[in-house]
Amino acid sequence: MKLTNLVAYGLGLCLIVTAGAGCGGPASSGPGEKQYADGATFTLGMSSDPGSLDPQMGAGSMLFTATQFAYDALLSVDGENGEIRSALAESWTVEGTRVELTLNEGITCADGHQLTATDVADSLNFVADPENQSPFLGTFLPAGARAGGDDGTRTVTITLQQPAPFVLNGLASLPIVCPSGMRDRSVLKTGTAGTGPYELTEAAPGDRYTYTIRDGYTWGPGGATTAAEGMPDTVVIRVVQNPTTTANLLLSGELNAAQVVGPEAERLDKAGLFAARTPALLGEQWYNHADGRVTSDPRVRMALTQALDLDQLRKVMTSGHGTPPTTLAANEPVACPGDSLSGALPEHDPGAAAALLDEAGWTMGGDGVRTKNGRPLELVFLYQNNMGSGGDAAAELAVQQWQAIGVRATARSQNETALTGTIFGAGDWDVAWVSLNVNSPDQLVPFLSGPAAPDGTNFAAIANPRYEAKVADAMKLPGAEGCATWLEAESLLVEEAALVPFANDLTRTFGSGAEFRTPGVLMPTSIRMLAG
Structure with missing residues (x-):
């Protein structure tokens, strides 16, 4: 399974999962204050290719952002x-382990097929089948769920194994695939089969993807339609x-939107570009607990954590703008606000870190590198390449602080597709900076427990x-x-250094010649092209 948010900064992992979408209006000050242009082209910059679509x-x-153009959630x-709003469903109820949703009338797929309740149930049941290994099982759809559809009443019924406290939040992030894509999922790798406001009409992987607006679309988030003035064709x-x-392409107007971080973001701010700001967990350090990795030892994980000056790392990574994180589920609107982290994070203490490594049998060598049974204490350290120069500098600082306690780390930046492929596939890593952004703590559970990759999330x-x-x-x-209990669960992981969240920041998606909203990811129905 792949993730990315796992949505960090959109960065990756939506594991970079950024969950949730708001209603679809422009991000302008008010009606009449902006002049919009119809029939225009909106060009969005992405830092890496989304891979299979x-x-x-x-x-x-990256995939999650692209998905929004062609697919809808219920x-x-x-x-x-944080209120639940309509999309494909016009009404809904939750009673214990039974969720019922009534679809809007007249929903059509891009190929003209009229979407039925059975179609929706089939799409949900694909995700629900563990054999399909969808990353959304247990994240946006509770494990053990089964769906059925009544086409006469346009009702989709989901039966849960047990009550799920934030089941509606999850359904708001789960894209529904139309029957043509369900029959042959291979077409979804470079094509689309959805009900969304746009249809993919050209795919050049590694370069560009072109989407064309759909006429008659009226079932967007909160009732958004493609008839709105200023939506790009x-x-x-x-x-x-x-x-x-x-940044240069934004300033020249060749890009209408892109997420930019670090010094380049400061340059765009100073130039007066529009920016949609979204709070996100940016700095999040994960350890590979798998057998055979040096980080499988909890003493090593704690030592690596205590060796780091997390306050300093945060300042470097975010160019001084970041704040200490307070919850693991930090994407707004936050379902469980509070502070599960500040009192749980291990304190910076290189001396204690060195002592733990001594205790674990890692002996300092004459070359300044610890060894155990002839094996040097070396780390494969991965981080995402779209964090700008601040990310590079923070990674270099971490390597230096680990070196001070006798750990040799090799830092490598990778684009989102490569990084998620490594952590969910080959598994050749020890430490990774991957930001996992969701808005409810239950969506984190399959990433923090259960079957390990590649068999699970x-x-x-x-x-x-x-x-x-x-x-x-x-x-x-x-x-x-249940929020107090959810926050206690997060604290337990952090105090044992199972993972180390260390930086929140406002991610900025800059606009040039266009405005939009980014409640987690850029909302297609909120885009408005500016005249002049």
Whole structure:
């Protein structure tokens, strides 16, 4: 399974999962204050290629962003107050283990097929089948769920194994695939089969993807339609990996939108470009707990954590703008606000770190590198390449601080597709900076427990019985009533250095000649092209 948000900064992991979408209006000050242009082309820059475009088989932020143009979810979430809003479904109820949703009338797929309740149930059941290994099983759709459809009443019924406190939030992030894509999923690798406001009409992997607007679309988030003034007729997604090039293309108007971080973002801010800002967990350090990796030893994980000055890392990574994170599920609207992290993070203490490594049998050598049974203490350290120069500098600082306690780390930046392929596939890594952004704590559970990758979503192979017991308790409580327990579960992981969140920041998606909203990811129905 792939993730990316795992949505960090859109960065990756949507594991970079950024969950939820708000209603679809422009991000302008008010009606009449902006002049919009119809029939225009909107060009969006992405830092890496999304890879296979199957919307239910990858959770990377690049794919998640591209998915929004061609696919819809059953529900949406208001980005300001967290209220559940309409999308494919016009009404819904939740009673215990039964969820019922009534579809809007007249929904059509891009190929003209009229979407039925049975079609939706089939799409949900694909995700629900563990053999299909969708990353959304257990994340956006509870494990064990089964769906059925009544085409006469346009009703989709989902039966759960047990009550799920934030099931509607999850459904708001789960794209529905139309029957043509369900019959032959191979067409979804470079094509689309959805009900969304746009249809993919050209795919040049590694370079660009072109989408064309659909007339008659009326079932968008909160009732958004493609008849709105200023919506672009064409959307082009361009792959631009270099952040300096991206910034230059925004300033020249060749790009209408792109997410930019670090010094280049400061340059765009100073130039007065529009920016949609989204709070996100940016700095999040994961350890590979799998047998055979040096980080499988909890003493090594704790030592690596204590060796780092997390405050300093945060300042370097975010150019001084970041703040300490408070929850693992940090994407707004946050379902469980609070502070599970600041009191749980291990303190910076290189002396204690060195002592732990001594205790674990890693002896300092004359060359300044520790060894154990003839094996040097070396780390494969991965981080995402779209974090700008601040990410590079922070990675270099981490390597230096580990070196001070006798650890040799090799830092490598990778684009989102390569990084998620490594952590979910080959597994050749020890430490990774991957930002996993979601808005409800239950969406984190399959990434923090359960089957390890490649058999499951738990890419770090975390096994923490204390966390799992707290999760079991929290799942019994409806919605926000379980938040205190969810936050306690997060604290248990962090205090044991199972993972190390260290930086929040406002991710900025800059606009040139266009405005939009980014409640997690850029919302297609919120795009407005500016005249002049």
